[in-house]
Amino acid sequence: MDGSKSKQIGRDSVNSAPGFPYFTTMAAAAAACRLLRLAPRRLRSPRHSAPTALSLFPTPLSASSGWRSYCAAAQASAPPPAAAAAAAAGEAVGEFRRRLRVAEVKGGEDEGAAWVGKELTVRGWVRTCRAQRTVTFVEVNDGSCLSNMQCVLTPDTEGYDQIDCVTTGASVIVEGVVASSQGGKQKVELKVSKIVVIGESDPTSFPIQKKRASREFLRTVAHLRPRTNTFGAVARVRNALAFATHKFFQDNGFVWVSSPIITASDCEGAGEQFYVTTLLSNTAEGGCLVNNIPSKDGRVDWSQDFFCKPAFLTVSGQLNGETYASALSDVKYILENCKEDMDFFNTWVEKGIIDRLSDVAEKNFVQMSYSDAIELLIRSNKKFEFPVKWGLDLQSEHERYITEVAFSGRPVIIRDYPKEIKAFYMRQNDDGKTVAAMDLLVPRVGELIGGSQREERLDHLEARLDESNLNKDSYWWYLDLRRYGSVPHAGFGLGFERLVQFATGIDNIRDAIPFPRVPGSAEF
Amino acid sequence: MDGSKSKQIGRDSVNSAPGFPYFTTMAAAAAACRLLRLAPRRLRSPRHSAPTALSLFPTPLSASSGWRSYCAAAQASAPPPAAAAAAAAGEAVGEFRRRLRVAEVKGGEDEGAAWVGKELTVRGWVRTCRAQRTVTFVEVNDGSCLSNMQCVLTPDTEGYDQIDCVTTGASVIVEGVVASSQGGKQKVELKVSKIVVIGESDPTSFPIQKKRASREFLRTVAHLRPRTNTFGAVARVRNALAFATHKFFQDNGFVWVSSPIITASDCEGAGEQFYVTTLLSNTAEGGCLVNNIPSKDGRVDWSQDFFCKPAFLTVSGQLNGETYASALSDVKYILENCKEDMDFFNTWVEKGIIDRLSDVAEKNFVQMSYSDAIELLIRSNKKFEFPVKWGLDLQSEHERYITEVAFSGRPVIIRDYPKEIKAFYMRQNDDGKTVAAMDLLVPRVGELIGGSQREERLDHLEARLDESNLNKDSYWWYLDLRRYGSVPHAGFGLGFERLVQFATGIDNIRDAIPFPRVPGSAEF
Secondary structure (H helix, E strand, C coil), rough: HHHHHHHHHHHHHHHCCCCCCCCCCCCCCCHHHHCCCCCCCCCCCCCHHHHHCCCCCCCCCCCCCCCCCCCHHHCCCCCCCHHHCCCCCEEEEEHHHHHHHHHHHHHHCCCCCCHCCCCCEEEEEEEEEECCCCEEEEEEECCCCCCCEEEEEECCCCCCCHHHHCCCCCCEEEEEEEEECCCCHHHHHHHHEEEEEEEEEECCCCCCCCCCCHHHHCCCCCCCHHHHHHHHHHHHHHHHHHHHHHHHHHHHCCCCCCCCCECCCCCCCCCCCCCEEEEEHCEEECCCHHHHEEEEEECCHHCCCCCHHHHHHHHCCCCCCCHHHHHCCHHHHHHHHHHHHHHHHHHHHCCHHHHHHHHHCCEEEEEEHHHHHHHHHCCCCCCCCCCCCCCCCCCCCHHHHHHHHHCCCEEEEEEEEEEHHCCCCCCCCCCCCEEEEEEECCCCCEEEEEEEEECCCCCHHHHHHHHCCHHHHHHHHHHHHHHEECCCCCEEECCCCCCCCHHHCCCCHHCCCCCCCCEEECCC | CCCHHHHHHHHCCCCCCCCCCCCCCCCCCCHHHHHCCCCCCCCCCHHCCCCHHHHCCCCCCCCCCCCCCCCCHCCCCCCCCCHHHHHCCEEEEECCCCCHHHHHHHHHCCCCCHCCCCEEEEEEEEEEECCCCCCCEEEEEECCCCCCCCEEECCCCCCCHHHHCCCCCEEEEEEEEEEECCCCCEEEEEEEEEEEEEECCCCCCCCCCCCCCCCCHHHHCCHHHHCHHHHHHHHHHHHHHHHHHHHHHHHHHCCCCCCCECCCCCCCCCCCCCCEEEHHHCCCECCCCCHCCCCEEEEEEECCCCCCCCCCCCCCCCCCCHHHHCCHHHHHHHHCCCHHHHHHHHHCCCCCCCHHHHHHHHEEEEEEEEEHHHHHHHHHHCCCCCCCCCCCCCCCHHHHHHEEEECCCEEEEEEEEEEHCCCCEEEEECCCCCEEEEEEECCCEEEEEEEEECCCHHHHHHHHHCCCCCHHHHHHHHHHHHHEECCEEEEECCHHHHHHHHHHHCCCCHHCCCCCEECCCCCC
16 A cells, blocks of 8 residues: 555544454454354254254364365374374364354345245344343344344243343254245244253443444444444454455465564654653553653663664555556445345445445546546536646545546546655656656545556665655665666555445444544554 | 464564565666566567667567557447547557566476577576686576576677676576587577677675575575575475465455455454554654654643554454365465475475375365364373363464374364454354364464454353453444444464475474564565
8 A cells, every 4th residue: 555545544543454364353343243153063963953062173074065164084094093192082073164154044045045944043133132022033143144034932842931031142052844925025044943041131230232333433333333234244344355355366376475563664754653662661550650760961862762763554555566556346245245244335325335346446537637537627617625636636526526437437547646755666758847756536434445567776765765854774675676687667555444334334344344443542 | 464463474574565566676676686677678689689678668679479469359340530630749659578588488387498499588587607628508597497507608609709798697698599408407508609798797706606695594585585595486386385375265255355465453353563653753862752743741742643542553464265175276376386495395495295294285184173183182192291181272282283294284274263262253152161163274384374253142241251351332333343234254374484385394484584584584
């Protein structure tokens, strides 16, 4: 990502750098969002669903066609002598098995009709519980999709004596038989033979009640909000976008390289940065004593810090590649793979979002120079809040006018920006005034991608470092890349949270991030 | 990852948290390792390969069967009126196209034989250049695979006048026709009709000469080491392992959730931590004045810090799931997908590594309790450096004895560790002495995965927080997850760098990370 953009995003919200391999943070969203994963579970095996069966260390299980096998070769080779000798001490561990999720039952074209008559176990959280005269309807959601499983209980249901604990937010296991539903909302429901309450939820204090809670409020309970329709759907779409991005690059021969998050280079020039330091660790009773901070002549002595010099959280990571114009194939991916969630956003969050995304995916991109964009804006005779003048950066209102009005929702690439408003590493154009930088603008969000061709010429790069008052010595390795086999190359950064916003219609970027960090708060 | 493990790894080397979507950091490894990506390039089109054609902003191109199309619908819809009106201002951008890589030519079963007679353009770096009487052999590597393309030049080759610049490390574009090779080392070579030197490389100062450089030395030139056989292969295998891990979880219905890297919770109790702070930003001439650090009664005033309280780089991320026993299916993935690289490691880095990995992938896992493991170690009568006694943690020598000797190379899961040596959030077993923690041990590396069932019972968890002298108030949200619909659940962390070590045979973990951070150095 080009530094200027990162910085801007950084001010919106100090973002979580998505870690790997942390697929799900058990501590919070994931624990809430997709639970009950630990139990190796035989598909359609309601007999074994008591919570005591939720063992972390299952004994080996014989092969079953209902299970997915991931270490299938386990039984193929005879144990070597030493292992056989030691076998008394240990048990062999069987293959990986996955549990059945509501998405797999109701997610198909037939919305579950093929499952009618079959036994099923659902594990999830209670969304609502409605008692009628003879039956009680419990909506259970397991996080795998937007749809709940409607569970129908009668006084004959095993475990019905616990019905008072079946409240919003409680976790349950329900077993039963899939039946056609009389209600208009769903094709199938579950006639429950047994219900087990796993974890209760005090209805008087559970923060997320049935009625729609405001986004602002939900931010204060970021550990529980994944259980709502909106944030469950955001999590799934975010996941799909991330994987689609990975897949796109893998399919095209790119190699993923992890970049450091701690840097000693001051990439973007001076300014407020996040220092990463161990110098403040002196833990006197009551907090860190300023006088104990290692110093020399009254100044912080960085030679005593962990990295022996000031180190920062990096603000700049950079993508390698020419693929800027095609990153939006991701959008096509979610339209195909998150249909139910996208329908939800289309209905409840932003009407027309599916059309808008389809437009972006299907229409050709437009490109124009920054100079032409300035001319277009001036010719439009539209009154903007911020001035339009060659040499000034484009503001959000300008960007949105270009993509939304001038080009009717088509994605627009603006290129060749004045060098004064761009970073030192961007390649200078032959006009001496502009650099080969580009921004991709999309409706509603404005800038989604920023990138540039990098300056591959050593002398030009050194000159730009000098002009920008940056210290050439600390860029020795970056300059080396120009000394030894330099090549023309380009990179871009995609604002991943903006992509999530763009794809879901979510207004505030803090709602596109599981655990946003903002000034004054690093909660959760 | 369980905190204890993260911490341990953290001491080996402060690791780069692999960012997303930074597939490749253009600034360094990637720029070195897979270059010349920016040019949309028609396959088999040697006419257009002059460097001036390497434009960042290609004009739209008509459809061609040789190109991969990712925005294929571009031509399907007529432009809307507004766009048509504005079309004079901008040009439409064509679809994404990929260039051909050496891996695609030589990577097949026939090692390129099917390409004989075809025109080809190769872009890469010169590995070696050998002049003979009538011909010159130039080995070119483009980073896509271990194999070079042997390029054969004669004095008739266009660009032959630049031959003095064709030195190790220089970047070149070569065009020619694929021919069967007379040499025994490769099936095909390129009869070069034209060579263009893109970036020179001074042979007297280029740090990586033909002879084998030590790993220690290569660490000091981390920006250039991806151009060596070993580090190019490490990068490709690391990439494959990462993608295989993503894919495994996606295929099994897990949702990737990005976890914050900045935290205000002191997850593992006191100790030296990396503070993340803006309080040191006061940039007086000559450095940060200690007296300018905001303070109150001589102590650092955290209320004036960015997050209004002390914040740290997190040491603990946690995976959700029961899948610990199956993460090694990744190993099967690289054996299939990185065959050439794995052969290289097998020959040059660690003999027998392919057999060892196949063993792990094919043999059943063993599991045993910590208590049984202690007994096994005592009964072995082997003299260990560290004491073996119930209540003490297992050391690397113990772990390796168990997996390598006692179980002859089978992966071993040890479970039910004494609670005193494990973290507060692990579930207490009924014996009151142990917790449901597990470690997966593999040959040579020892602990590869650490995980545990989490304590889902509110009262037990609160008691453990008290016992561990941790402040319950700062864990309010974590406790909430036990108040509202708590569920039995488990998580694990995989030491990704250890997995790379394990898969490649690389000794030092710093060589499994593109840009390692270590005490005293945050270079590159």
